[in-house]
């Protein structure tokens with residue numbers, strides 16, 4: 146099969162489009178013919194400097210496709226079914242083997258392209274807002290990096306839950322694009338001070354919940370932007386600034402800071418049901434999957450470079 150591989154981490158041009166052996170698949174695995182690959186924020190970070198269990202390495206968490214092989218221990222999947230899948234690596238290819246436990250059947254009305262973006266992107270947003278963020282109707286939530294994949298999913302889910310939704314982005318144009326997904330008020334953090342703006346928008350109180358996938362300096366400001374007894378969720382390092390955070394401000398405001406990693410509970414019935422329900426919600430038109438741009442798999446380098454140019458609003462896809 147063809148795959149976008151690399152032998153060393155670094156800039157997007159580390160990608161090579163090569164022939165590699167087809168994945169074998171173990172007894173608990175399925176093998177799929179990939180139809181659409183969602184480039185996750187973590188894929189970009191992994192390509193820049195993440196672990197490589199072997200070389201050539203195939204990066205990538207999420208991909209959707211058609212089952213071509215089912216391991217002998219798998220009871221609930223059949224050849225020919227449409228599924229979306231999650232695995233720590235292997236999405237940037239024509240085929241992948243994944244544990245059947247991290248595959249979800251795609252409803253008829255949902256495309257491969259939409260489904261590819263669901264497990265990590267919408268699953269993480271849901272965990273941050275509800276399971277760990279305890280978001281309630283009528284509360285105010287601040288979504289950091291609202292134009293990113295998880296950010297845009299979180300805006301939609303928070304709005305649907307009846308929250309007032311604030312979000313940040315690096316330009317006014319990017320913020321404008323978020324309004325159709327449920328953004329109430331945007332903060333262009335390249336021009337304005339985040340904490341001052343949040344205070345202005347919340348009658349000097351701060352927000353009930355912050356969902357922060359940027360980390361570093363931004364996470365520090367997220368803690369400041371939360372109200373007394375506010376909750377801050379940290380789930381990512383999109384800002385690439387691995388600064389240590391001073392947690393002193395938490396105690397002063399009776400605030401909590403919680404980390405979220407979707408992978409830690411992905412195999413639980415609870416998360417399995419959430420991802421199935423999110424796929425049904427997309428089929429029913431209740432939430433949308435914003436797709437910024439599509440590239441052929443052979444142009445993985447260009448696609449990653451496009452994401453790093455900060456122009457994408459929503460997900461960038463690769464199509465084998």
Ligand SMILES: NC(=O)c1ccc[n+]([C@@H]2O[C@H](COP(=O)([O-])OP(=O)(O)OC[C@H]3O[C@@H](n4cnc5c(N)ncnc54)[C@H](OP(=O)(O)O)[C@@H]3O)[C@@H](O)[C@H]2O)c1
Nearest residue numbers: 186187290293294295314315358381382383384405406407
């Ligand atoms: N814990 C988990 O289970 C989990 C799950 C999914 C993702 N993650 C992590 O969460 C983070 C966000 O994921 P994502 O998929 O939403 O990412 P994404 O789609 O690539 O979006 C990231 C956003 O971050 C903003 N950003 C801020 N500083 C940046 C910088 N220096 N370089 C590039 N972008 C920057 C950009 O928006 P602006 O230009 O508007 O600022 C961009 O849209 C990543 O670190 C990812 O690894 C963790």
